[in-house]
Amino acid sequence: MDAGLLIGRIVFGGLMAAHGAQKYFGWFGGYGLDAVSGMFESLGFRPGHLFARAAALSEIGAGLLVAGGLLGPVGPALLLSVMIVAAVSVHWQHGLFAATNGIEMPLLYAAAAVVFALTGPGAYSLDAVLGLSGLWTPAVTAIVLTLGVAGALGNLAIRKTPAPAAA
Numbered sequence: 692m693d694a695g696l697l698i699g700r701i702v703f704g705g706l707m708a709a710h711g712a713q714k715y716f717g718w719f720g721g722y723g724l725d726a727v728s729g730m731f732e733s734l735g736f737r738p739g740h741l742f743a744r745a746a747a748l749s750e751i752g753a754g755l756l757v758a759g760g761l762l763g764p765v766g767p768a769l770l771l772s773v774m775i776v777a778a779v780s781v782h783w784q785h786g787l788f789a790a791t792n793g794i795e796m797p798l799l800y801a802a803a804a805v806v807f808a809l810t811g812p813g814a815y816s817l818d819a820v821l822g823l824s825g826l827w828t829p830a831v832t833a834i835v836l837t838l839g840v841a842g843a844l845g846n847l848a849i850r851k852t853p854a855p856a857a858a
Contacts, residue, residue: 696813697760703803704758707770711750714743734780735851742846749773757807760816763827767808768839774801775843780850808832 713721722730724743731746732739749769756766778797786793811818811827818824 693813693815696807696810697815699803700760700807700812700816701758703800703807704754704756704766706754707800708751708754708758711747711752711754715747715751736780736846737851746773746776757804757812760812760818761821761823763811763818763823764808764832764835767804768835770804770839771801771808771836772839772843772846774798774804775840776846779843779847805836808836 709719712718714727715721715724717723717726721727724740724747727747728739728743730739731743736742750773753766753769753773756762757770774797778794778801782792782794782797785791787795789795809832811824813819816824818827
């Protein structure tokens, strides 16, 4: 089980960190912070640069935390928060499946984040090496995940209604 968690954490966390690097640095075929900032503005997140930077850094940092198995549910909770915002603000109106830009991908990423938070990082993790695994009780994990959801809802609450597209 620990080997499976390690592989899952590295793949999932690495992909999420790379996804954030696409936004922030323009790496891996991404658009970079300036272009992403404009997209965030168009979605009603103003100032776009601030929200784009926060999302990108959250994805990079949380992805690295998950990949390394460090700080238990903190990385997964950050990713859950970002994926809720993405699902609601970008994908919801397109239905379920990724082929139509629906919520499939953020839903899968959010579900995986919750799975990693609830199962813990396993024996092959920085938490285990540093003796931190005992900190992440079910109650603490629930609180951290709840804070992630609250952060997403707060982010969506301060979003300005996007202007209708010009015909």
